[in-house]
Amino acid sequence: MHNRIKNAFDGIQADEAFEKKLMTKVAKRRSTIKAAGFYRKAIAATATCLLVLCLGLVGYYLYFTPVTVISVDVNPSVELGINRFDNVVSIEAFNDEGEKIVNSVKLQHLNYKDAVDKLLDTTDFSKYAESEGLVYLTVFGDNKESDIVAEGLAEHTRSRSDVHCSHSLNKETKNAHSNGLSMGKYEAYLELKSINPNVTVDEVKDLTMRQIKDRIRENDKDDFTEELPEQNVDRKESKGQHHGNGH
Amino acid sequence: MRSEIGVNNAIKLYSDTMRRICILHLKSYHDAEDICQTVFIKYMCSDIEFESAEHEKAWIIRVTINACKDLLKSFFRSRTVNLNELICESDSVSSQSSEVLEAVLSLPPKYKNVIHLHYYEGYTAPEIAEILGKNVNTVYTLLTRAKKLLKETLGGEELA
Structure with missing residues (x-):
C-alpha cells in the first residue's frame, strides 16, 4: 500500500x-520588486533631501534674520544686526568713517558683546570716541530678544564711562535708512526735530552725535526760556527706555 | 533578496512537492501554479537563513500548506475541479494509481497532509508534528484514522 x-x-x-x-514569473516579479525598491529608495532620498533643505532654509532664516539692531554712533555710524542667538549677522556702515571701520574689523557671527567691544577697541573708533567723548549705543527692536540684548549691553558697558547705552522702541526710526542715516542718528535727529521743526536730515547728516545732542540741549534751553510748553510734549516723541552711563 | 540562481534551484528542487500539496488541497492545476508562484516569491524575498536543506524543505512545505489554506478561505476562489477531471489531466497517472489518488484526495483535509508527508515524503510523526505545528500524538491519531479510512476505501489492504 x-x-x-x-x-x-x-x-x-x-x-x-x-x-x-x-x-519566468518569479524573475518578472523580481524586476518589479527591484523597480519598486528603487522608486521607494528614490522617493525616500528625495523626501530626505527636501527635509534637509527645509530644515536648512528654516535654520538659515532663523540664524540670518536680525531681530535686534544695535546702532553704534559717534561720528562713524555703524549698525549691527543681531539674530535670536545673540550673534552679529549683518554689519552696515552709514558714512565713510563707518565704512572704513567696518572694512577693518571682522564682526560677523560674534556675540554682540564681543562685537561691540571689538568695534569700540578699533583704533579708528576709539580715535573718534576720544575726540567726541561719548559713544552712543542704541538698541532697536520691540521684542523679548531686544529687551535681553539691551539689558545685556547696558550691563556689559556699565563700567565704561565713554559709552551711553539705551533701548529705543521708536517706530519712526524705520525711515532712518531711506534717509541715509543709522537708526541711532535718525532717532537723535527726530529728537532735535521735535524741538526745532526746521532742522533737516541733510543738516544732521554730517554732524557727530555729540553735536546733535548739543543742539538738542541748546534748543531745549531756548524752549524753556521762551516758555513753549507744547514742545516739551514733542520732546517725548522718542519713547526710548534710557539706561546705562552717560546722559 | 535571494539570488536568481538560488531561487531557480529551489524551483527545480521543490516544485514537485509543492505541486502535490497544492493538488491535495486545491484540486486545481491552475491554482497550484499560482500558489507555487506566491511561495517562491515569498522564498525569494525572505531573509531566513536555513540551517540545512531539510530545514529549507520543511519551510517550503509549511508555507505552501498555509498558502493553500489561505486560498481555500478566500471568498473569491471559485475554481474547483471535479476529481475525475483532475486525475485525467495528469497523463502519467495509471488507472490503479488514479484509484489511490482519488481515495487520498477524497479524505478530509486534516488527513491529506499527514498521509502525503508520511507515505510520500517519508517524514516521521514528530517531524510532521513540527511542520504542521501540531502535537505528536495528534499526528499519530490522524495517521491511524487516515489509514483506516483508506483501508475502507481501497479494500482492506495493509498500509505499511
Missing part, C-alpha cells in the same frame, strides 16, 4: 514547462 500511495503521488509532477513558467 505504501508503494501504491507513492506511485499515485508520483503521477503528480512539475514538468519542465511548469518549472520554466515559474522561473
